[in-house]
Amino acid sequence: MVGIVLVSHSNKLVEGLKDLISQMAVGVKICAAGGTDDGRIGTDPMKIMSAIEEVYSDDGVLLFFDIGSALMNAELAIDMLDESISKKVEIxxxxxxxGAFVAAIDSSIGKSIGDIKESIKGLQIEK
Incomplete structure (x- = not known):
């Protein structure tokens, strides 16, 4: 099953989203990586890296983010991972x-990472 990582500047936002999605996509590994360790707004590449490792499976991991530096820190987190893991992580x-909702539902019914990416293609924020 494809794992899901939710990255946001707000821990409350991704924890709430995780709760919502987890009730709809039972059994999918979902991890929220929001905010900083001191409880402030921001993103932390170490927290993101740990989240990826927590939900990792051979089926892969899809990572969703909110804005700006969340993408930059997600890319940094992936770069810090062992290559055997990082090659199966996609932002x-x-x-x-x-995007996270559709991906989690698709993962729960056993779709591959490629099929899930095809399902969410129409939700792109960057063309």
């Missing part, structure tokens, strides 16, 4: 809420 440049 999705789609709407955070809708």
């Amino acid at each position: 999705c440049k789609v709407s955070l809420v809708e």
Whole structure:
């Protein structure tokens, strides 16, 4: 099953999103990586890296983010991972809420990472 990582500047935002999605996509590994360790707004590449490792499976991991530096820190986190893991992690440049929701539902029914990316293609935020 494809794992899902939610990255946001706000821990409350991604924890709430994780709760919502987890009730709809039972059994999918979802991890929220929001805010900084001191509880402030921001993103932390170490927190993102840990989240990826937590949900990792051989099926891969899809990472969703909110804005700006979340993408930069997600890319940094992936670069810090062992190559055997990082090659199976993909950042999705789609709407955070809708993209993560569709991806989690697709993962719960056993779709591959490629099929999931095809499902969310229409939700792109960057063309």
